[in-house]
Amino acid sequence: MESALLAWFQRSGRDLPWRRTRDPYAILVSEVMLQQTQVARVVPRYLAWLERWPTVEALAAASPADVILEWQGLGYNRRALNLHRAARAVAEGGWPDDLTELPGVGRYTAAAIRRFALEEDVLPVDVNVARVQRRTGHAFSPAAAAALMDLGATICLARIPRCDACPLATPCPSRGVREEPLRKQGPFEGSFRQRRAVALRSVSREPTPLRLLDGDAVVALERDGLVVVRDGVVALPA
Numbered sequence: 001m002e003s004a005l006l007a008w009f010q011r012s013g014r015d016l017p018w019r020r021t022r023d024p025y026a027i028l029v030s031e032v033m034l035q036q037t038q039v040a041r042v043v044p045r046y047l048a049w050l051e052r053w054p055t056v057e058a059l060a061a062a063s064p065a066d067v068i069l070e071w072q073g074l075g076y077n078r079r080a081l082n083l084h085r086a087a088r089a090v091a092e093g094g095w096p097d098d099l100t101e102l103p104g105v106g107r108y109t110a111a112a113i114r115r116f117a118l119e120e121d122v123l124p125v126d127v128n129v130a131r132v133q134r135r136t137g138h139a140f141s142p143a144a145a146a147a148l149m150d151l152g153a154t155i156c157l158a159r160i161p162r163c164d165a166c167p168l169a170t171p172c173p174s175r176g177v178r179e180e181p182l183r184k185q186g187p188f189e190g191s192f193r194q195r196r197a198v199a200l201r202s203v204s205r206e207p208t209p210l211r212l213l214d215g216d217a218v219v220a221l222e223r224d225g226l227v228v229v230r231d232g233v234v235a236l237p238a
């Protein structure tokens with residue numbers, strides 16, 4: 001089954017910029033951006049980020065305010081601060097053996113860096129990889145990581161898999177089976193997440209009096225280190 005998958009990947013795999021590098025910093029940036037943002041939106045932002053801060057030392061030397069501003073539009077802004085903190089930790093002490101010691105780096109992101117940057121024998125299992133493994137019942141090797149991700153993202157889709165276009169259709173026991181996704185993310189519109197985003201956007205333009213902002217959203221942003229409140233004025237951290 002794996003050889004059919006790899007042959008398909010050779011023909012139809014996505015050409016993504018982070019697949020052309022083995023730099024752990026670049027892989028970290030891509031993985032953190034991809035944690036909650038779609039690939040098509042990440043690609044231009046990843047390229048711009050790497051152009052502005054091409055090395056972990058360059059990012060470590062940036063101010064938190066610049067990092068938050070550069071992240072605007074990608075959502076879940078805490079990721080930006082964690083990425084910045086991780087860069088500072090690496091610039092100071094090097095890459096730790098246990099990558100999950102870095103802020104914002106969980107088991108999946110650590111495994112992705114180990115696989116795609118360090119070429120270690122680990123399979124990073126994201127939702128796409130987990131779905132393909134579950135549906136096919138096959139234990140793929142780490143060499144199939146990128147191919148599994150692409151199959152899960154473009155063919156073996158969560159709700160309506162495109163089994164007619166799948167290179168694994170013949171042996172797959174789940175061929176033709178549809179399933180409802182287990183959970184859907186709530187709507188952004190009207191959510192607390194949106195209220196936070198509106199407040200942060202305002203503060204990103206210029207320091208803003210607290211009384212003009214959504215107080216609860218500012219409290220949450222301040223708790224995450226995304227803004228500072230001083231003398232009744234909310235600003236990005238210096």
Ligand code: SF4
Nearest residue numbers: 156161163166169172
């Ligand atoms: S045959 Fe269908 S369910 Fe099986 S791996 Fe391919 S797309 Fe997924």
